[in-house]
Amino acid sequence: MARIFYDKAPVEIQVGTYRETLIATDCSINFNNSQSPIYSVGKKGPIGQFPSAARAGDMSFNFLTTITGSFDSIVGVSTSTQGNIINYLADAIKNSTDSEASGVIVKCAGVSGVGFLNSYSFNTTANSISSSSAAFTLFGSGTQLPVSGRLSGISAGVGIGGTEASTVTTGIAHGRFTTMPAALNTKLYDAHAGAADNPATATIYSADYSISFNHNPIYKIGQEFPTTTFYTNASESLNVSEDLFNSGLKFDETAASYNLEIKGLGGAGTVGMKVKVKDAKQISTSASVGLDDIIRTQKSLTAVY
Numbered sequence: 001m002a003r004i005f006y007d008k009a010p011v012e013i014q015v016g017t018y019r020e021t022l023i024a025t026d027c028s029i030n031f032n033n034s035q036s037p038i039y040s041v042g043k044k045g046p047i048g049q050f051p052s053a054a055r056a057g058d059m060s061f062n063f064l065t066t067i068t069g070s071f072d073s074i075v076g077v078s079t080s081t082q083g084n085i086i087n088y089l090a091d092a093i094k095n096s097t098d099s100e101a102s103g104v105i106v107k108c109a110g111v112s113g114v115g116f117l118n119s120y121s122f123n124t125t126a127n128s129i130s131s132s133s134a135a136f137t138l139f140g141s142g143t144q145l146p147v148s149g150r151l152s153g154i155s156a157g158v159g160i161g162g163t164e165a166s167t168v169t170t171g172i173a174h175g176r177f178t179t180m181p182a183a184l185n186t187k188l189y190d191a192h193a194g195a196a197d198n199p200a201t202a203t204i205y206s207a208d209y210s211i212s213f214n215h216n217p218i219y220k221i222g223q224e225f226p227t228t229t230f231y232t233n234a235s236e237s238l239n240v241s242e243d244l245f246n247s248g249l250k251f252d253e254t255a256a257s258y259n260l261e262i263k264g265l266g267g268a269g270t271v272g273m274k275v276k277v278k279d280a281k282q283i284s285t286s287a288s289v290g291l292d293d294i295i296r297t298q299k300s301l302t303a304v305y
Contacts, residue, residue, distance in 0.1 A: 014105040020085040027061040027108040057138040057146035065130035067273040068171030083273035094305040101231040111149040113138035121210035130173035140225040177263040202242035211236040234305040255279040
């Protein structure tokens with residue numbers, strides 16, 4: 001079995017006592033300092049350039065969907081679960097009953113900051129490795145810059161505190177053993193009597209999941225960095241590709257919840273990463289077909305928090 005060495009730019013996330021080093025494929029860091037020129041009547045050229053907004057940064061990265069981290073429960077799914085720390089963080093934020101949010105420590109190649117999760121997504125396809133992406137906004141805190149640090153290596157770790165500090169998270173989610181819940185399958189019925197006993201049920205080929213968050217930093221006069229930051233709302237979506245088309249979208253208030261479980265190559269019986277989408281509604285459906293392929297249909301479901 002081939003061994004992969006990964007020591008170029010690990011991404012480390014720390015949420016409370018939990019921390020994890022993800023197998024990221026890339027990482028992008030940006031730092032913005034907004035300035036506006038001020039002009040005076042009768043004077044050619046600006047008096048100077050002055051701050052027009054607080055300094056802020058952002059960090060985004062793509063990583064392999066790992067399912068071997070061990071964190072707190074996913075709300076409404078299980079008392080303990082595996083997955084990765086980004087999935088755990090997203091679930092904790094969207095189910096939070098407190099508006100005031102706390103940032104988490106985000107590190108990439110030694111550059112770090114206190115970040116607020118902006119978006120998180122992953123995909124799963126038949127016989128393919130699952131990949132994920134995450135983006136954080138960094139506002140700074142107290143007198144601390146949003147992004148700081150020297151380009152250097154960091155210690156790899158997974159689990160609580162410094163447990164197993166010499167390891168990088170492994171166990172990559174794969175479409176080989178992943179199954180979508182039966183509740184997602186579109187079903188079609190013939191018009192003749194008794195056909196309801198033998199409905200045509202869709203086969204799901206792929207699924208794309210994403211969630212985005214809105215955070216509102218609060219600034220006092222005389223402060224450059226926010227006193228606090230509030231989590232306002234989240235929007236979640238699930239796009240599914242299958243082989244049945246159902247155009248009869250209902251315009252009503254009903255919604256359904258779905259439990260997704262993404263598994264790796266360990267086998268169908270192993271514990272995977274779990275996601276609970278609550279009160280989702282189907283908002284669109286479409287179909288497309290190409291040469292030498294079966295017709296593929298897509299449906300989109302959304303949920304808000």
